[in-house]
Amino acid sequence: MTNLEIILTSRKLLSHFRKISKEKGILHTTGVGIDRLFNFIYYKKLKRHNSTFSFQGHKYNYFYSFINSTWVSERSVEIPIVMEIVKKNQGKKILEIGNVLSHYFKFEHSIVDKYEIANGVINQDVVDFKSTEKYDLIVSISTLEHVGWDETPRDDMKIVRAIENLKSLVRPNGGMIVVTLPLGYNFALDKLLKDKVIQFTEQYYLVRISKGNEWREASWKDVQNAKYAKPFPNANAVVIGIIYG
CATH class of the missing domain: 1.10.287 (Helix Hairpins)
Incomplete structure (x- = not known):
């Protein structure tokens, strides 16, 4: 650290x-x-002797932070994967949906979070956010599953509109959107993924395999019926979706 x-x-x-x-x-x-x-x-x-996991041919260190107890949740794998991509895009125009990374890292980027009040955070709904400039990289860590689902009235299709809006914000011909989503939390989202209403250019999966919060890469068949908080606390499977501009 x-x-x-x-x-x-x-x-x-x-x-x-x-x-x-x-x-x-x-x-x-x-x-x-x-x-x-x-x-x-x-x-x-x-547990440092067993503190790595594999994703797409690369080894990552699990991300353990006292803030938000990342060692017991999907944050331990989501953050290192996304931050590796962020590091490769340092100096470019980056947007984050949901204020997650600024709790752990300091780097130049725009943040849109409808609810969290903090310096530099734009409090606006992701479906309504507009920008005159295009972003080279847009990231979102376990945030979009709440869009429409944890709102009143509930709107199961709002997440689809949110993703479409992100597509309009990313730079064409070279821009990238990286989204992580827990499975089993938002039943409507799970169905949208199964029915391929929501599709990513590239789609990867991680599954939790132990009470000690160890993870391994998996297939859609392995995770499509994953439950949230069963058999282990928090997410038991995560989708990593990538869309290219």
Whole structure:
């Protein structure tokens, strides 16, 4: 972890625990902190001997961060895959849908998040967001599954419109959209994928294989009936979709 990442993590943690302390009291906050710290140390230090996974012929380190407990969720595999692509596009025009990466990394990019209030975040619905410029890279980490699904009234087709809007924002002839989505969370999304209403230029899958949050690459046949939070907590299968401009 770089000095910058340590500073960012420390600031985020301090803000997070201050908020919990105000809401639930110092004793609750202390207990939560100790429990999370123990688990973080276990995954970050004790499991380092088995801390890599394979994706598309490359080995990645699992991403363990105290922020949002990435060591127990799909974030541990989504973030390293997406950040590898981000690094290859440094200096280009990058858009992120859903404020995820800025919690862990500092790099120049635009962020659209309808709900999260933070410096530099554009609070706008992804289906309505427009830009006069085209983006070289658009990324979204486990965000689009909430679009239309966790809204009132529910709109099962809104995610389709969201993806179409992203296509209009990416630079033609060289731009790229990279989206990760958990399976089993949004039943409408699962059906849209099965029926090929939502299609990516390239589509890959990862499946969780252990309580210790280990993952392996899989086929659509392996993941098409995946359940969310069963048999393991959080996502048990993830789709990585790529669309080229």
